[in-house]
Amino acid sequence: MNDRKYMAVSPGAVIPEALPEFRIYIRSSEGRYILWALEGNKVGTDQLAKLTEGGLSEVFIDIQDQFKYEQYLETNLGSILDNRWASNDQKATIFSNVSTNVVKNAFETSMGLGVMSADVMQRTQAMVKNALLFISESKSLQALAKMIGHDYETYEHATKVLWFTVSFLNSSKDILEKIQPGYQDLDVEQKKEVVRLCGVGAILHDIGKAFVSKEILHKDGPLADIEWEVMKRHPLSGLAMLLDTDLPLFVKKGILHHHEDFNGGGYPMGLEGLNICILARVLRIIDTFDAMTSRRPYKDPETPAKTVRIMCGKPDGSKVTDDSEQDPRDQGMRPCFDEDLLRQFILFLGNVKLDR
Numbered sequence: 001m002n003d004r005k006y007m008a009v010s011p012g013a014v015i016p017e018a019l020p021e022f023r024i025y026i027r028s029s030e031g032r033y034i035l036w037a038l039e040g041n042k043v044g045t046d047q048l049a050k051l052t053e054g055g056l057s058e059v060f061i062d063i064q065d066q067f068k069y070e071q072y073l074e075t076n077l078g079s080i081l082d083n084r085w086a087s088n089d090q091k092a093t094i095f096s097n098v099s100t101n102v103v104k105n106a107f108e109t110s111m112g113l114g115v116m117s118a119d120v121m122q123r124t125q126a127m128v129k130n131a132l133l134f135i136s137e138s139k140s141l142q143a144l145a146k147m148i149g150h151d152y153e154t155y156e157h158a159t160k161v162l163w164f165t166v167s168f169l170n171s172s173k174d175i176l177e178k179i180q181p182g183y184q185d186l187d188v189e190q191k192k193e194v195v196r197l198c199g200v201g202a203i204l205h206d207i208g209k210a211f212v213s214k215e216i217l218h219k220d221g222p223l224a225d226i227e228w229e230v231m232k233r234h235p236l237s238g239l240a241m242l243l244d245t246d247l248p249l250f251v252k253k254g255i256l257h258h259h260e261d262f263n264g265g266g267y268p269m270g271l272e273g274l275n276i277c278i279l280a281r282v283l284r285i286i287d288t289f290d291a292m293t294s295r296r297p298y299k300d301p302e303t304p305a306k307t308v309r310i311m312c313g314k315p316d317g318s319k320v321t322d323d324s325e326q327d328p329r330d331q332g333m334r335p336c337f338d339e340d341l342l343r344q345f346i347l348f349l350g351n352v353k354l355d356r
């Protein structure tokens with residue numbers, strides 16, 4: 001007797017020319033599992049056409065191959081988003097599942113914020129899925145697929161920035177009012193839409209890094225001047241990629257200005273203070289927080305508490321410190337941020353309890 005257990009997966013995950021290391025089954029009308037593709041077999045476009053034209057909503061894998069399947073999704077996520085055989089809903093479901101695991105793993109390991117409850121995981125899945133559906137409709141999906149295909153770590157970072165941005169803004173109605181004047185008077189669905197658009201800006205903020213070589217992105221040491229110039233182009237490249245999409249202006253400005261510093265020392269335009277749009281000022285804080293709490297090519301992750309101290313210019317608590325003890329790339333960070341927003345973000349962080 002066949003006592004194998006199978007799990008349903010989305011047919012949208014099956015992409016032409018990739019070589020999954022697991023078998024794929026389909027289920028007959030009598031409930032029997034029939035082998036459809038062997039591990040290591042490239043799946044041809046004609047096979048995929050038959051699968052999708054038949055309106056199949058799920059295919060199956062042996063449950064013992066779940067880990068391999070998850071690795072396959074991570075490796076091929078960019079191609080899956082570009083897969084013309086998959087529906088937008090299938091892509092959004094796959095993307096939100098992979099992304100939720102990224103956020104969960106980061107919070108439970110490097111950030112040490114506690115075990116993510118099933119409830120928070122569900123909300124994270126919905127948040128990411130909504131953002132991706134909007135991205136699909138706004139014609140910016142290809143740009144996102146390009147970025148993920150180029151550099152998976154940029155995608156992981158962007159996913160976490162999405163989570164923090166949406167969670168932070170949901171607890172900060174006054175900031176949402178500044179992002180979208182008249183927010184308080186909107187109905188529930190319109191309010192959700194404003195937050196969703198901010199999340200879209202968050203996940204796309206580094207999309208221009210698709211044009212920065214991996215050698216520069218992952219360099220284990222200081223960037224040479226010319227490399228730094230290339231790196232500094234990514235907000236502009238990001239805007240260029242998204243210019244013809246239906247994203248609203250405040251999202252495009254958020255992406256273009258997310259490296260502008262409050263004191264005018266940022267790039268690409270050297271804007272200052274309130275001339276920087278508020279979504280970009282929020283992203284500047286969250287982008288930095290996530291980068292510092294993540295493993296970087298040149299540094300181990302900092303704890304959230306130490307990161308906040310460094311961002312406030314007090315790496316050793318209340319002690320007045322010598323900046324030379326800090327990593328040069330973290331020195332003198334405080335003037336980069338809008339202090340009011342930074343204060344609100346720190347208060348929000350104090351309330352992040354993932355295990356509730």
Ligand SMILES: [Fe+2]
Pocket residue numbers: 205206234258259287
């Ligand atoms: Fe960036």
